Amino acid sequence: MNSYLVSILQDALGKISDLPKSEFPEIQIEKPRDPSHGDAATNIAMLLARPLKMPPRKIAESLIAKLKTDPEKVSSVEIAGPGFINFRFADNWLYQQLKAVLDAGENYGKGDAQQGKKVLVEFVSANPTGPLTVGHGRNAVLGDTVARLLEWSGAEIEREYYFNNAGRQMRVLGMSVHARYLQLLGKEAELPEGGYEGEYITDIARTLQDEHGDSLSEKPAEDDIFKKAAEQAIFAEIRKTLERMNISMDSFFNENELYESGAIEDVVQKLRDADLAYDAEGATWFKTTTFGKEKDTVLIKSTGEPTYRLPDIAYHANKIERGYDLCLDIFGADHIATYPDVINGVKSLGLDASKIDVVVYQFVTIVKDGKPFKMSTRKANFVTLDELMDEVGSDVTRFFFLMRSPDSHLEFDIAEAKEAGEKNPVFYLQYAHARICSILRKAAEEYGELEDDTNLSLLNHDAEIRLIKNVFDFPGAVSQSAVHREPHRLITALNEIAASFHKFYHDCSILGEERDLAMARTSLLKAVAQTLANGLGILGIDAPERM
RNA sequence: GCGCCCGUAGCUCAACCGGAUAGAGCAACUGCCUUCUAAGCAGUAGGUUUCAGGUUCGAGUCCUGACGGGCGUACCA
Numbered sequence: 001m002n003s004y005l006v007s008i009l010q011d012a013l014g015k016i017s018d019l020p021k022s023e024f025p026e027i028q029i030e031k032p033r034d035p036s037h038g039d040a041a042t043n044i045a046m047l048l049a050r051p052l053k054m055p056p057r058k059i060a061e062s063l064i065a066k067l068k069t070d071p072e073k074v075s076s077v078e079i080a081g082p083g084f085i086n087f088r089f090a091d092n093w094l095y096q097q098l099k100a101v102l103d104a105g106e107n108y109g110k111g112d113a114q115q116g117k118k119v120l121v122e123f124v125s126a127n128p129t130g131p132l133t134v135g136h137g138r139n140a141v142l143g144d145t146v147a148r149l150l151e152w153s154g155a156e157i158e159r160e161y162y163f164n165n166a167g168r169q170m171r172v173l174g175m176s177v178h179a180r181y182l183q184l185l186g187k188e189a190e191l192p193e194g195g196y197e198g199e200y201i202t203d204i205a206r207t208l209q210d211e212h213g214d215s216l217s218e219k220p221a222e223d224d225i226f227k228k229a230a231e232q233a234i235f236a237e238i239r240k241t242l243e244r245m246n247i248s249m250d251s252f253f254n255e256n257e258l259y260e261s262g263a264i265e266d267v268v269q270k271l272r273d274a275d276l277a278y279d280a281e282g283a284t285w286f287k288t289t290t291f292g293k294e295k296d297t298v299l300i301k302s303t304g305e306p307t308y309r310l311p312d313i314a315y316h317a318n319k320i321e322r323g324y325d326l327c328l329d330i331f332g333a334d335h336i337a338t339y340p341d342v343i344n345g346v347k348s349l350g351l352d353a354s355k356i357d358v359v360v361y362q363f364v365t366i367v368k369d370g371k372p373f374k375m376s377t378r379k380a381n382f383v384t385l386d387e388l389m390d391e392v393g394s395d396v397t398r399f400f401f402l403m404r405s406p407d408s409h410l411e412f413d414i415a416e417a418k419e420a421g422e423k424n425p426v427f428y429l430q431y432a433h434a435r436i437c438s439i440l441r442k443a444a445e446e447y448g449e450l451e452d453d454t455n456l457s458l459l460n461h462d463a464e465i466r467l468i469k470n471v472f473d474f475p476g477a478v479s480q481s482a483v484h485r486e487p488h489r490l491i492t493a494l495n496e497i498a499a500s501f502h503k504f505y506h507d508c509s510i511l512g513e514e515r516d517l518a519m520a521r522t523s524l525l526k527a528v529a530q531t532l533a534n535g536l537g538i539l540g541i542d543a544p545e546r547m
Numbered sequence: 548g549c550g551c552c553c554g555u556a557g558c559u560c561a562a563c564c565g566g567a568u569a570g571a572g573c574a575a576c577u578g579c580c581u582u583c584u585a586a587g588c589a590g591u592a593g594g595u596u597u598c599a600g601g602u603u604c605g606a607g608u609c610c611u612g613a614c615g616g617g618c619g620u621a622c623c624a
Binding site for chain 2: 031055056305428438503510
């Protein structure tokens with residue numbers, strides 16, 4: 001519809017002015033906030049006021065005089081306010097589109113903006129040092145949902161989890177298990193400096209005890225067996241947690257591969273060749289001052305250990321070399337500072353860094369017992385995602401993380417999510433879907449199955465028209481959410497559909513109505529239920545048939 | 548100090564690329580179940596969009612500067 005309006009406006013535009021085509025401002029069609037302003041509006045007359053040196057309303061008048069609208073599509077065109085041109089859609093067009101929604105079914109809302117693109121979404125990527133916490137939840141849910149949105153835009157998606165099982169963190173983790181293991185055997189042992197205090201460490205030690213008795217007691221704390229046991233147990237838990245949240249990874253990428261393949265050394269060498277890396281003070285540096293940073297950045301510490309930036313660069317280079325059209329990273333605001341280094345690193349290797357894009361989300365503030373709660377994996381001060389899902393389920397968990405803009409700090413009130421039961425906004429959507437399903441079941445009993453020749457033009461109640469129009473907003477909401485990587489936009493649109501449905505439910509009945517009308521309304525509700533189900537599906541949330 | 552994000556109703560947050568009278572939920576108050584699920588609907592109240600300038604037909608949105616909050620700014624990840 002929008003492209004139709006743009007094309008007839010362009011025609012009319014050509015007739016009223018002799019401006020060269022390149023000077024025309026882009027014709028924007030938007031949906032007015034206030035429904036009394038019609039179904040679509042354009043501000044083109046206002047944009048032309050300056051170049052044409054005419055008052056906007058005058059321009060709008062002459063534009064409309066030349067506008068050839070198809071009465072089957074547009075029922076009225078009006079000038080309003082400072083110079084908006086408002087269009088109202090013809091009812092017949094609405095009915096045709098509604099039919100199209102029903103025909104599209106579970107594909108309704110799919111677009112082709114990313115058709116044929118191969119996209120890698122990397123998210124979660126928590127190192128296996130402990131269970132996933134509520135803090136990781138936003139990353140996990142956001143990443144998965146953005147992936148789903150891109151799938152709905154036609155992209156071919158791969159979900160990847162990047163992790164590092166070497167390094168200091170993991171060493172301390174293994175030593176922590178070792179200490180707990182000795183304690184279980186009744187021996188004196190202390191957690192290492194900065195050790196992991198969580199209960200799960202003892203559980204892992206107990207498993208080792210069950211399998212090996214005391215035969216490991218002479219092993220040094222750094223022995224791989226402790227670390228490996230921890231990694232395996234923790235990863236198993238992480239996978240389970242993700243699965244519970246409806247998240248399924250396609251691949252797990254171990255940072256270690258980058259060392260084994262020589263990719264790390266390769267990066268350093270190439271940077272040296274490009275005169276962007278040098279040795280000083282026992283360390284190897286990346287000349288980030290070349291790119292406008294205040295200081296150069298250490299790539300390899302004087303201990304010989306790389307900083308995380310080096311494998312990050314190698315990893316992103318690896319992703320691009322694997323041939324994706326887009327590599328999307330999901331990370332928290334605390335990692336934003338490293339992003340330019342990675343981009344500059346990748347560029348310096350002669351790769352196309354424009355294929356990398358990033359979704360940054362702001363921190364989650366956990367509110368527990370009415371107070372902000374500081375979490376630390378190491379100190380075992382955390383609420384795990386599993387605990388949260390035990391309380392509220394995965395639907396509520398996902399919804400909470402998605403309902404706010406990624407740019408916005410998210411306050412996650414545990415108590416509120418727990419008691420959320422009836423008040424929880426996710427139920428508003430699910431309830432609408434369940435309510436429709438219930439009606440459809442009863443309508444099928446009373447009137448039999450839908451027939452193809454349903455007379456949709458019987459739908460002319462205000463509540464019906466509003467509902468139809470809201471359903472039409474869905475594909476746009478999906479594509480906008482995908483483009484901006486902001487799932488909350490989709491939630492807003494779904495909320496409006498649900499609200500319009502609940503209003504319809506109140507105003508219009510089906511059972512007891514004359515058959516033709518009942519059938520028409522049943523068709524409408526099928527379209528609404530389908531739309532809600534599609535939308536909830538993108539959010540990874542169940543669309544229940546009964547509640 | 549510098550960089551990024553944020554500041555909107557009592558609270559948590561929306562507002563599509565700069566559009567028309569800034570919207571929801573929660574909390575408060577008033578109505579609506581003999582009738583397809585009241586996990587709902589309708590209504591009342593609640594705002595100088597932190598402040599001061601600027602840009603223009605038009606600013607919550609863009610620019611500058613204050614103020615307030617978060618996160619960075621490591622040879623930690």
